[in-house]
Amino acid sequence: MPPPSSPLQHETASAHTPSLGIPLLRFDELASTNDTARELAAAGHSEGTAILARRQTAGKGRQGRVWSSPADEGLYLSIILRPQLPAPQASLMPLAAAIAVAEMLSFDFHTAADIKWPNDVRINERKICGILVESSIENGLLQSAILGIGINIAQQNFPDELHDVATSLYLETGQAFAPDEVLPPLLARLNQWYPAALRRPDQVIERWQQLSSFAHDCAVRIVSGDATLEGITRGLTASGALRLELANGEWRDIVAGEVSLRKTS
């Protein structure tokens, strides 16, 4: 069955092009930059407002997980977005953010960054960046969304539970960068790709597929809730869902779940 069409409205999508990162609000310590950004968004702060913390005491991951956020060792950033899009058309925002991070790491810092569907950025199969987008839907419109980005920068080692799954810019390049050296190139690329997510979804899909080793012909396992699916990836749908060909030849469009590589024996 073909995927539901995603009539992203090229013409009617907001003509405004906000500057993400302006203003930039800096904090020494926050529980979670996403939570602070939500409060500021609810208080009416404008699109593009960015919240940066040197340290988070309860950095947020998906489904209540914690993002390890020691002081000055990572970039902990949240940005207020107000895309004013019908909710089904906003699903490319997390993918566009992953493109911005992967391009920044690959081209500005010369690493071999990969994207695991939908938006984990990895180097050598270890996660260096997590992206969490939290939105609020009213009357079918995405009223506001908080784009949260955590990037491991200066960590020289990780706690045991993260040792095999996480990496940092320092571990990958041998160079000690400061979060403030990562922020400008990141914002520049977000300012390129966020408008694309709203107006040129085709470009986002194409670029994501270029940057991700998971896009095509990759044997994966996907766990979503109690269900587990295994199959071969067959690219993205127009809305960013991962197309999976199952062993019985059936195709499924995956919109949520944890993807892992399936080692073929």
Added chain:
Amino acid sequence: MNLKELRELIELVSEKGIAEFEMERQGFRLRICRNKPSEQPVAPLLVQAHAPLPQDLAVLAATPTPAPVAPLAPVAPAIAVPVEEPLNIIKSPIVGTFYRAPSPQAEVFVKVGDRVENDTVVCIIEAMKLMNEIQAEMSGIVAKIYVENGQPVEYGQPLFGIRS
């Protein structure tokens, strides 16, 4: 049939002195019997529903009888009247995975019996790691939750039934 219609029907049966009235509609059967009209101003009421009743219908006690009653035959003293009350439905605005709580350890956003207002967050639907908080956009009491936590939902799929 709602409570108002039922009351009107009983009043009509009572007013017109009808001894017995029975109707059946969409698996719902109703029978109203009067005692001897001359002796009893108001009759005992018997309502039967033979079809399995949808669980989300409100079950109300029968209208109290204002006068002493002398039943002809043994009749169940407390009589439940199922009343069909249409629920307002909160539907999914997107395709995704439905979560009732912000995290597996956290309290659910809402449960059956909770009151919701327009801006009450009732669930999260995740798509492409976009965690979408869904607001009730209506006020009332949560009467029904149609989807289990962690299940996939389609665009337009009913999520919650709200009694206004």
